[in-house]
Amino acid sequence: MKIMKKFSLIFTIIFSLFIGACEDILNQEPLANPTVGSFYTNELEATLAVNAVYDMLGSTLMYKRGVIALSMMEDHMYKATPPADGPGYSEINEFNIDPTNPIILDWYTGLYIGIDRANIALEKIPLIPDVELDPVRRSRLIAEAKFLRGLYYFNLVKLFGEVPIILSSASNTNTPGVAKSTEADVWAQVETDFNDALPDLPEQYSGNDIGRATSGAAKTFLAKAHMWQNEHDQALPLLEEVINSNIYELSDNYVDLFVEGVDTNEEIFVVGFNNNGTGSFSNVNENSLWQRYIGVRGTGNQINAPSGLPGFGFLMATDNITDRYEPNDERRYVNLWEPGKVSPATGNTFNPVATGTLGRYPTDIGVMKWWWNNQGWNGDTGIDLSLTRYADVLLLHAEVVNEISGPVTAAYNSINLVRDRAGVDDLPLGLNQDEFFDAVLDERANEFEFEFQRWWDLSRTKTAEEAFVGAEGKAAFDPQKHYKWPIPQQAIQRNTSLEQNSFYK
Numbered sequence: 001m002k003i004m005k006k007f008s009l010i011f012t013i014i015f016s017l018f019i020g021a022c023e024d025i026l027n028q029e030p031l032a033n034p035t036v037g038s039f040y041t042n043e044l045e046a047t048l049a050v051n052a053v054y055d056m057l058g059s060t061l062m063y064k065r066g067v068i069a070l071s072m073m074e075d076h077m078y079k080a081t082p083p084a085d086g087p088g089y090s091e092i093n094e095f096n097i098d099p100t101n102p103i104i105l106d107w108y109t110g111l112y113i114g115i116d117r118a119n120i121a122l123e124k125i126p127l128i129p130d131v132e133l134d135p136v137r138r139s140r141l142i143a144e145a146k147f148l149r150g151l152y153y154f155n156l157v158k159l160f161g162e163v164p165i166i167l168s169s170a171s172n173t174n175t176p177g178v179a180k181s182t183e184a185d186v187w188a189q190v191e192t193d194f195n196d197a198l199p200d201l202p203e204q205y206s207g208n209d210i211g212r213a214t215s216g217a218a219k220t221f222l223a224k225a226h227m228w229q230n231e232h233d234q235a236l237p238l239l240e241e242v243i244n245s246n247i248y249e250l251s252d253n254y255v256d257l258f259v260e261g262v263d264t265n266e267e268i269f270v271v272g273f274n275n276n277g278t279g280s281f282s283n284v285n286e287n288s289l290w291q292r293y294i295g296v297r298g299t300g301n302q303i304n305a306p307s308g309l310p311g312f313g314f315l316m317a318t319d320n321i322t323d324r325y326e327p328n329d330e331r332r333y334v335n336l337w338e339p340g341k342v343s344p345a346t347g348n349t350f351n352p353v354a355t356g357t358l359g360r361y362p363t364d365i366g367v368m369k370w371w372w373n374n375q376g377w378n379g380d381t382g383i384d385l386s387l388t389r390y391a392d393v394l395l396l397h398a399e400v401v402n403e404i405s406g407p408v409t410a411a412y413n414s415i416n417l418v419r420d421r422a423g424v425d426d427l428p429l430g431l432n433q434d435e436f437f438d439a440v441l442d443e444r445a446n447e448f449e450f451e452f453q454r455w456w457d458l459s460r461t462k463t464a465e466e467a468f469v470g471a472e473g474k475a476a477f478d479p480q481k482h483y484k485w486p487i488p489q490q491a492i493q494r495n496t497s498l499e500q501n502s503f504y505k
Contacts, residue, residue, distance in 0.1 A: 056114035064287075071294075071454070077316065108487070165185060187225060198215055216242050216245060220268055228460050243414075251266045254330055295367065297313025321336065325446060329424050329446065335367075335369045391421075397414045407436035
């Protein structure tokens with residue numbers, strides 16, 4: 001079954017307790033809110049506290065909208081609207097990155113809000129009496145909070161490198177400021193949180209708990225953390241455990257992964273969204289919003305909208321994207337709006353001339369993935385965003401096996417499962433280790449196109465400089481500087497113990 005969000009992530013009470021501390025978390029000023037100490041008294045309140053940790057993932061700061069910044073840094077797409085339309089995204093797209101960039105501040109703030117909520121849950125839940133909170137449920141909720149804190153630090157270290165490690169809530173510490181820790185220390189904290197979470201996370205959930213963190217999710221992200229550190233020997237057994245669990249499988253149809261309401265067993269951990277309420281850009285509405293931003297712009301082009309509300313056209317494909325796909329690759333049909341293509345939902349034909357004059361469209365290829373059945377046209381859809389799925393595990397496994405043993409049968413088997421689902425031939429035999437590595441990265445690019453994964457792969461493998469040769473708007477990329485973002489200027493102003501990252505001073 002597709003992992004869907006079955007639990008509400010609107011927690012007005014919880015949010016009101018946390019937000020004052022979170023906005024100035026690196027000041028570490030105590031809260032003056034008397035309800036904080038009286039709230040955590042039973043199982044319901046403990047569950048709400050952990051739900052609030054999940055909630056930050058779906059905020060506009062991060063995966064609801066901010067996530068499109070990751071695609072701005074890829075070689076296969078570019079920001080197609082004028083620089084003045086979302087200037088923060090434009091700066092990221094062209095690697096003209098400044099510590100005052102608002103998108104970077106959003107990510108930094110959102111990640112630390114999530115960490116603070118996890119810290120509060122980890123402090124308060126152990127204090128609830130057993131008579132009010134079943135010990136087994138307590139252990140699971142604590143494990144979920146540790147997993148999520150690990151996930152937030154995982155994103156922080158990938159984006160910023162050296163960052164402060166904060167393991168107590170802003171509401172009960174008098175520390176005036178926290179300096180940055182080394183990347184090695186942050187990675188160690190990521191591993192600690194994932195490892196601590198593993199024993200008490202179930203393999204699967206049922207009912208309203210579907211969508212919560214599982215042991216498979218913890219193993220997958222722990223394996224990813226090891227791969228970011230080139231610790232392939234430690235990543236391999238974790239990936240094999242996920243594969244051998246027989247819980248996950250590839251969806252029969254690739255497109256089913258991107259249509260709201262279709263169940264699959266491929267997703268391992270998703271950011272869940274609901275189509276409820278109004279106010280597309282508000283965190284009160286639990287809708288996903290990134291589809292609205294990447295949909296084709298122009299009211300004259302009604303391929304993907306039943307009325308005059310199409311997408312914003314923030315992303316268009318670069319001119320080399322069609323060359324990446326092999327003949328008969330079903331993913332090309334799912335992923336790309338190409339000139340003359342007929343919408344399977346409306347029967348309308350994509351005519352790039354009708355997109356208007358707001359953007360730069362040299363390739364005339366738009367983003368189709370996420371726009372099936374017109375979802376996303378009004379910004380109120382509830383389609384989930386997968387942070388990792390079984391195809392991800394298989395391709396990571398192929399990469400790790402190749403790094404350890406070369407392109408042996410096990411590596412070929414994993415990548416070919418993904419290729420078979422896409423309708424393309426098995427990878428040719430006889431590749432050397434470097435050629436197989438390149439093939440895995442290419443396969444990941446095709447499999448996860450427009451899923452905000454490509455930048456992570458380029459950054460993890462330090463291959464962006466090569467990939468950006470001739471890429472639209474990427475001439476300013478500096479490999480000595482741009483694999484990490486600067487620490488936001490506002491954070492440095494609030495916390496005098498912070499120092500700016502190298503090359504941004």
